[in-house]
Amino acid sequence: MSTATPALEIENLTKTFGRIHAVDGLSLAIEPGQMAGFLGPNGAGKSTTLFMIPRLVRPTTGRIRVFGLDIWRDFKRAVRPVGTMVETPAFYEYLSGRLNLELTARLLAGVSARDIDEILERIGLAERQHDRVGTYSLGMKQRLGIGRAMLGRPRLLVLDEPTNGMDPEGTQELLEFLRGRVHADGLTIFISSHLMSEVEEFCDTVSVINRGRLVAAGNVKEILRPHENIVRVTFAGAAPEADSLARGDHIQQVSVLAPDTLEITLARGDAAWLNDHLHQSGFRISALAPKRKTLKEFFLDITGDKRHE
């Protein structure tokens, strides 16, 4: 277990709007150098949580620390290493993209014109930097928002749906770029997203909230570890009858996924046992692997039922 000061530590955070508990006793910690996903259904409290990090929303109770500094006690020092993009980034539409970045740069000590050039180059807006933001597409504004969050070389990036409005190619490029910064610069990223595949592919850890409460958190690989007892088998040729297999103590259930593919739930044993068993029974197998849970399935498992409680 790491003993380093967490990049972001949220402790018993609560926010109520009238009688609505938008965030309810949320606690989580993000270790430095991680890309951490933040998932939840609409209205789960993701954005409210992210809004509380730069004090845009006052928590009802609870604490937030950035690299050990309490944001309510030591705001300026705590927030200096944080780059934030919450919800759709808003800009002064009558100003150029570059001037919008310069306005933010003035508030962060040590950001030079060359740094702004570099950011504009990275986000692919160097050629349009002098155009008014009002003429930018949504995807361009999204990239400019990320560029603004990257100003001042932040150590923690807080991003709310950063790929909204971006095309698949741009999305992939951006996430690869962010992932690269995590590896190369040790940047920590706390990213909320609706796109499970983004989180699954790029994040190290994931926290899931529902109705303002943390319902799951952990390492993405751990959470999505394959089911040892559910095995997908593709046969060379037609698959055997499901009923003929679902006998005995070992095999609990057999589902037909395709004419040549079955999903077999084992009551005992594992994929190796099943492989031997099918082979000995005379079946020719072209592929056999434990079923891997997708993040979407995991997410629906833990939030789907609870939504209608």
Next chain:
Amino acid sequence: MNSQLLPLLRNELAKAVRRKLPYFGIGVSGLLCWIIYLVADRVSSAASANAWGYIGFTMQLVFNDIGLIFLLVFSTMLLAEETGTGTIRAALAAPVDRWELYLAKAVTGLLYMVVLSTAVLLFAGALSKIHYNFGPVGDRFGVVYSRGMAARVFLMATLLSWIPLTALVMYGLLISTLIRSSGAAVSVGISTIYLIDFTKHLVGLDPYIFTKHIGYPWIVLQQAAQGVDFQWQPEVWKLLGLCSAHAVICFAVGLVIFLRQDLNE
């Protein structure tokens, strides 16, 4: 960490000089100066007496209506536009204290007040040079007020006129914190100030509303320009007390609201 007030103020000015509204306000006020110049001798004996009288009359007229509206529009948009469009979130996500941003907004509003007022003075001064003079004030018996004396009254009127206008800007800023869309904030700001102004006599609030003092310094200048006996006191103390109190209360209430606001909408 150091105060962010100066960088914030630079940002506010960088934004303001790229807007059309401040220039439009100056242009329309200049047009009004020209119209008053054309009709001055038909509407006021003070306005056609000399350059001091013309300037006093013009400033009173401009800032009782058009100038007041533009100052209100500018100040009510200072925060409301940013909360409405969401740009305030980017500003406050930086290492900036809210009071610093609020103060920078207030100073920007006051700077526009000074710029608009100075621009109208320059317009009026330039127009008055065509027809009138800035010499001593006299009547048929001779000089009543020397040129220096008239200039001192003019200077005093200019400085005093900024005090009720400061209260107006702070009122606009207060409305700007309360209402989170620029269009609605401007409508509420203008309609409430006119509602108060029209009804203050009816409900006996006239002595307590700062708007009554907006034209007062210029009325005194017009009296001096006509060579009649003019008095700053005791009204000037009421102007100072009432307008300062309004300005401070509006600023403080707006600041407290802004410091406690959730900016997630």
